[in-house]
Amino acid sequence: MFVGLDPNDINYVGAELECGMGIYCERRIFNKPTVAICPKGFGHLPLIVRWVDKPYGFIVINLSPEHDSPWVEAAV
Numbered sequence: 001m002f003v004g005l006d007p008n009d010i011n012y013v014g015a016e017l018e019c020g021m022g023i024y025c026e027r028r029i030f031n032k033p034t035v036a037i038c039p040k041g042f043g044h045l046p047l048i049v050r051w052v053d054k055p056y057g058f059i060v061i062n063l064s065p066e067h068d069s070p071w072v073e074a075a076v
Contacts, residue, residue, distance in 0.1 A: 001057075002033060004033060004057070006061075013033055015031065016029065016050040017050065019036065019045070020044070
């Protein structure tokens, strides 16, 4: 979850981010508050910060009692 920290503009993250999603690392670019829901084994890296105007929040929520983040090779 990526959120902005400006309470006067909740639709502004303050940065532009790029994330490679899935086995082919398809690029997703966003600059608004965004939630990425990734099932087990679904690749969601690299995360590239393209630019930053203001600090932003990044929150990870894991529903499992254990955290497991194995490296997954992309099929590129």
